[in-house]
Amino acid sequence: xxxxxxxxxxxxxxxxxxxxxVRTHLGTCSSCTARVEGAQNLASALRAAEPEVxxxxxxxxxxxxxxxxxxxxxxxxxxxxxxxxxxxAARLAGALVLRQAKIVPAALWPLAGVGLAALIAFxxxxxxxxxxxxxxxxxxxxLTTAAALxxxxxxxxxxxxxxxxxxxxxxxxxxxxxxFVVGAVLAAAAGASAAAAAVSxxxxxxxxxxxxxxxxxxxxxxxxxxxxxxRSPAVxxxxxxxxxxxxxxxxxAAPLGALPPGVRDSIGALWTTTPVSLxxxxxxxxxxxxxxxxxxxxxxAW
Numbered sequence: 001x002x003x004x005x006x007x008x009x010x011x012x013x014x015x016x017x018x019x020x021x022v023r024t025h026l027g028t029c030s031s032c033t034a035r036v037e038g039a040q041n042l043a044s045a046l047r048a049a050e051p052e053v054x055x056x057x058x059x060x061x062x063x064x065x066x067x068x069x070x071x072x073x074x075x076x077x078x079x080x081x082x083x084x085x086x087x088x089a090a091r092l093a094g095a096l097v098l099r100q101a102k103i104v105p106a107a108l109w110p111l112a113g114v115g116l117a118a119l120i121a122f123x124x125x126x127x128x129x130x131x132x133x134x135x136x137x138x139x140x141x142x143l144t145t146a147a148a149l150x151x152x153x154x155x156x157x158x159x160x161x162x163x164x165x166x167x168x169x170x171x172x173x174x175x176x177x178x179x180f181v182v183g184a185v186l187a188a189a190a191g192a193s194a195a196a197a198a199v200s201x202x203x204x205x206x207x208x209x210x211x212x213x214x215x216x217x218x219x220x221x222x223x224x225x226x227x228x229x230x231r232s233p234a235v236x237x238x239x240x241x242x243x244x245x246x247x248x249x250x251x252x253a254a255p256l257g258a259l260p261p262g263v264r265d266s267i268g269a270l271w272t273t274t275p276v277s278l279x280x281x282x283x284x285x286x287x288x289x290x291x292x293x294x295x296x297x298x299x300x301a302w
Contacts, residue, residue, distance in 0.1 A: 003031060004029075004036075008022055009032065009036055012036045012039075013039035099176075101177075104150075104151055104181055105151070108150055112147060112188065115139065115142075115143045116189060116192040117192075118139075119192060119196065123196040133204050136196055136212070136213070137216065138216075138248050141217040141243075141244050141247055144220075145220045145244065147185045148181065148221045149237060149240065152178055152228050152288070171289040175292075186217070189210075189213070189217075190206075190210055211273045212273070215273030215277035215278060216244075216247035216250070216273070216277070219277045219280055220243035220244050220247065222281040222284030222288075223236075223240055224237065224243075225284065225285065226285075227239040246270075246271045247271040249271075250268055250272055
């Protein structure tokens with residue numbers, strides 16, 4: 001056969017599968033063999049002179065700019081550059097909450113409404129009025145904890161990445177959604193407590209019924225939210241479930257009777273509506289918000 005074409009020489013130089021005729025020709029033609037070796041030497045020289053260039057990662061490009069932006073003092077100004085007044089801040093907060101309300105799971109509200117209606121019905125038709133009051137509080141705690149778990153996982157938000165590109169702090173975006181959902185469920189639970197107290201045969205006021213679940217609900221929700229943000233939804237659900245069980249135990253004197261007085265008093269202070277339980281819940285929510293604002297940080301390193 002005649003000498004190899006330039007394309008056949010380059011193919012052979014790249015060690016790609018060459019045709020049988022090409023390999024046979026190279027075995028008998030010193031001229032074409034020299035051309036292939038020359039192409040291989042040229043390629044090796046070019047690779048040595050110009051190493052492969054890889055584009056930098058997204059983090060390497062954007063992280064320094066974000067760090068510099070966050071290091072600068074935050075200016076409380078409106079988008080048009082004017083100073084942000086109290087009324088403007090309130091409008092901005094309201095708009096943020098309404099925006100977050102749109103991405104709340106649609107099934108959350110009907111399920112919460114059905115759960116509260118079932119609790120009212122149980123209080124109304126319970127054979128023992130005290131049993132209805134005992135079940136109502138843990139039921140509210142369970143509903144509120146489940147609602148918080150449904151919206152507290154930042155990674156489940158399809159627009160989670162956008163949270164870290166806005167001038168509004170990511171923790172504010174996440175807190176707006178969480179406060180909206182938990183606040184709405186707690187407000188509905190307060191109304192349900194008033195209705196349950198009205199239909200209950202026991203001499204129990206709405207305020208007393210609300211006090212029976214407010215502290216345990218906030219503490220259990222705080223534990224569930226913190227566990228979800230810190231580790232995973234499974235950890236958050238486990239912490240919330242454990243707190244729910246402790247709240248049921250704390251309302252019964254018999255299970256606590258065998259415990260030392262100090263342990264018994266601590267359980268009673270945490271899983272009832274007391275300043276201790278409210279302070280603990282506040283600290284848990286604050287810790288969860290801190291972790292949301294710093295996705296690169298984790299308590300695993302502590």
